[in-house]
Amino acid sequence: MRPESEAELAALIRQAERPLSITGGATRHQPGEGQGLRLDMTGLQGVTLFEPAALTLVVRAGTSLASVEKMLADEGQMLGFEPACHPGSTIGGVFATNSSGPRRIQLGAARDALLGVRFVDGNGEIISNGGRVMKNVTGYDLVKLMAGSRGRLGALTELSLRTAPVPPASCTLTLPALDAIGAIAALTTALGSPLDVSGAGWLPGAGALLRIEGLSGSVQTRAAELTRLLSGFGEVHVLDSDPWQQLRNGPQNGEGDLWRIVCRPSEAPALLAALPAPEMMDWGGGLILLRLPAGELPELPKFWGHARRVSGAAPAVLPAPDPVTARLEAGLRQRFDPRGIFAGAE
């Protein structure tokens, strides 16, 4: 099913008799998702409004992410939160999964750039929330609730979002000698300084990675200051290549199951010590991506955060969601989708 308009989508959902899987480019499915009848959102395409001078874009959910990024780039703008971009990815999928890359530490996640949504709930009702201005406290913020909800409450049809100017200059520093655990302290030091770091990650072979962006004079000054600040952690080099694309898109497909761990940077060393070497680390140590043999669950020390299996056959989240949160989520799903039409979301 590939509706061409919001009204057509609403009618399809009203008439649906079995679970649907809302799908954009199918580039972000997690274990267990996408098993219902495919509801292809790519028919809902196009830009409704783009105001570069107000940093505002309103776009239909099925629009390809690549075309959105191209249009923004032509105006010297970008999606500040750096979503993962794979061939076929849609802007709806970006927000449905709250896909947020390295610059999240500075400009926030996808949900922080999302100003308004239109969606169709499980009753086939068209619902609008938020708007296209960054300050809006008119009623409940369902925008945040929809961001990252993975189609559990409704099918996003239109998104209004805040764009960001592309920084004129950028510089990446690397400390190649540092392993993942060793990198945490360096990344933390950099992020605790007023140097406005816009990327703080780690890749095997490349070591700790730090990015400074802005006006060119400022970038040079801050890169020099950062080099001085980090001199105690080992040799600091300026990197010629751009590692951030790799951090943004995540690891390539590989053997076993990919796990995504969100934690406090201060708890990352203990987690890393208990696990195999990560494939990458981002957000100053707050995000760890690693691979385990298929079906295996990691043994994790107690920590504030969660680990999720993002590839493989069966879904898994550790620690298990607490019963109160689970009850609230079930209640919301029951009210937004009483017939379980979006059960195909998992």
Place this chain on the structure above:
Amino acid sequence: MPEPDTAVLANRAGIIAALRQAAPDAVIDDPAETRVYECDALSAYRCAPLAVVLPRSTEEVSVVLATCHRLGVPVVPRGAGTSLAGGSMPTADAVVIGLARMNKVLEIAPEDRLVRVQTGRTNLSVTTAVEGQGFFFAPDPSSQLACAIGGNIAMNSGGAHCLKYGVTTNNLLGVRLVLMDGTIVDLGGPSGEGPSLDLLGVVCGAEGQLGIVTEATLRILPKPAGARPVLVAFDSSETAGACVAAIIRSGVLPVAIEFMDGPCIAATEAHSGAGYPDCEALLIIEVEGSDPEIDEQLGLIRAVAQSFDPIEFRESQSEDESRRIWLGRKSAFGAMGQLGDYICLDGTIPVSSLPVVLAEIGVLSKRYGLAVANVFHAGDGNMHPLILYDANTPGELDKAEALGADILRLCVRAGGCLTGEHGVGIEKRDLMREQYSSADLEAQMRVKDVFDPGWLLNAAKVFPLDLSAERKRVARLGVHHAS
């Protein structure tokens, strides 16, 4: 306001006894003392509550809420009582739960760039707690000296610097929330991201209707090396508005762009004598960083501003000049108060609509025969038109309110919204249909149904009363039946 629940009023003595058992030494029921809580900063509307409880811990909040839940008593949460929208105004049948005693810092973790506090703590004192380590808490509502973090979360408060740093929701990582039935739950995570639905996101800004937030984990940021403002004066509001758009378009991101129009400038000059130029509109633009970085940003801003032929471009050369540039803006509300009574609106518009909306407000102002002065956060389109009126002239308040409603409708028509930072409260609940359809409002009320099925928590706010009346009636029947 809705009629108080007679069954609750009749059971006053029983309720107070139960509250005292739940939270000894925390209950206020003397009418002379509960009157202190009869209103918040929207002081035109007042009603003393049935009782007030000032708990000292999350556990005490939980027991008190469970007690109210069992007895079917409405509850109104209160931080510091600075809501401008009547968000913490009580009803006669309600128990106010005030967070004033819960103001501890629970944890400072500079390595994780976060701080955990009890939510009765004031906004500014969060920064005070972490500035020794070189950090600050970014959201800066004008009331930050007095307002509580709990209220900031309830209203998703913003401030002058949110153009760069975002509002409360963008700086909130987690909360400990007590539901109306007393259940305690933790939402969010170390990066603000929980394992599934973003319940934290919907709790923030829900005006205290989904639960009482007793602890908050807040993102803190390293303090920038310095900051410097410039003042740019223009001979028309339209040109100033166009200049704002051009600056944002240029790619430089100031931390604040503030706008004042002619009437407001005249009033503040008479009041505080900041030495502003004689002009129709001015912008205060502030940038941050080290000195060379500031120079570089201001160079770009100067180039953009010059193309709009300003009357004056005044770049601060010293701490004292910076203070004087901000002085008029910071004293604007006090200055307007000296001219007479005023209503302060809080609509937000797309920045691109600034010139046309300002012109239209001028037309409305003439039609109603009431002066309107404008001072606002231009970078994010959050306007605060101040409608001047004389409270002693019969009918003038009604006229000012009607003009205010027309200006808010204008904001919505321009693609904006009814409230950018004050909240809906009781003040704007009946205007909600201007912005949202019945289906939109129904979707929001479903969230309330899940978190607070009995509709006991701050329930007279946010939604038009007629829309929520039936579900409240059904819910209350259920509660009374169960008790």
